Amino acid sequence: MTAGVPDAADFGTLTLAGLPIGQVDDAPPRLLRALEEAGVIAAEDTRRLRQFAARAGVRLGGDTGARVVSYYDANEARRAEELLGDLTSGRDVLVVTDAGMPGVSDPGYRLVTAAVDAGVRVTSVPGPTAVTTALVLSGLPTDRFCFEGFPPRKGLANRLADLADERRTMVFFESPHRLGATLAAMAEAFGADRRAAVCRELTKTYEEVRRGPLSDLAAWAAGEVRGEVTVVVAGADPAAAERTPADLAAAVADRESAGVPRRQAIQETARALGVPKREVYDAVHR
CATH class of the missing domain: 3.30.950.10 (Tetrapyrrole methylase, C-terminal domain)
Structure with missing residues (x-):
């Protein structure tokens, strides 16, 4: 490596781990091993992570213990920069959320993109998602x-x-x-x-x-x-997409001619044809 410039070979690995969305028994052996071997763990809720580890019989970081930090929406930008520093300093980082996969409506995306841009290896311990x-x-x-x-x-x-x-x-x-x-x-x-x-x-x-x-x-x-x-x-329904506004208006007109009030005719047409009521309303008034 060039003096003062970190070499990608010396970087740590960023691992995204999926936690069970319900049952602790759904946790695979690889996830439990990752939690025991991690040096740095970024968790959406550190309290819930520790509760999960206790139920699973896992010691976070094993005998040496892991540095566990919070990583949630409000601090995601600041924490991502800090965790990237850990990675480029050679430390492995494990990211978990309360349940499911990090990055799926949960923190993770910002850190992944920063790690990819920096040349850090990113991998995953796959897990369930809702x-x-x-x-x-x-x-x-x-x-x-x-x-x-x-x-x-x-x-x-x-x-x-x-x-x-x-x-x-x-x-x-x-x-x-x-x-x-x-x-x-x-x-x-x-x-x-x-x-x-x-x-x-x-x-x-x-x-x-x-x-x-x-x-x-x-x-x-x-x-x-x-x-x-x-x-x-x-x-x-693909068939519904093929119906023109004129088709919808005609269907409403047929119901009106049978004595059905317009508002009810629009509702019945929308229900019968499986299209939004607003679309039928617009077609009638167009």
């Missing part, structure tokens, strides 16, 4: 899907409108106290009859998967819902 677990339990198509993370608090209607014609199965994370409102907004944007599944407390004692039309799930979620939640929504 994304694919919920997908396979949903009963919805799994051949093509997309992950949309947490829906935004502001501009939710606009984001969902952009996804109304998405044909792949969609996977979302959501907090339990916002679930009812989000499902209602999805029913408005995607159509009340769009199939979906709400997966709660995956792999845990009180695991629950509720499947049905978005309107039914929204009504259920209007009550109290607890735990970690993942929402899976079917993609748009």
Whole structure:
């Protein structure tokens, strides 16, 4: 290496480790070994990490002990710089989150990109994620899907409108106290009859998967819902995308001619054709 310039061969390795999303018994031997051998561990919640290690019978860092630091959204930028310094100084760094894989709606991306840019080796101890677990339990198509993370608090209607014609199965994370409102907004944007599944407390004692039309799930979620939640929504029907505004307006007109009030006719048309009510409304008033 050149004097004063670190050589990539002397760098440590950044490892992203997936922790079980529920059952401690799901932890693979390689994960437990990584926790015991780590010199530096960056954890989303250090308290929960220590609780997990105690349940798994693991001593973090083994006999010498690991330096455990917090690594969460609020300190991600500052901590990433610090951890990169550890890596370029030759120390191995293990990154974990509360559950699932770092970087999937959890801290990790910023540090990975910095490490890649610096020439640091990045590897992973693969583990479960609620994304694919919920997908396979949903009963919805799994051949093509997309992950949309947490829906935004502001501009939710606009984001969902952009996804109304998405044909792949969609996977979302959501907090339990916002679930009812989000499902209602999805029913408005995607159509009340769009199939979906709400997966709660995956792999845990009180695991629950509720499947049905978005309107039914929204009504259920209007009550109290607890735990970690993942929402899976079917993609748009290709046939629905081929219908023109004139087709939608004509379908509403047929119902109106039979004596159905316009508002009800729009709702019934949206439900029958599996298209968002807003799309039918716009077609009628266009």
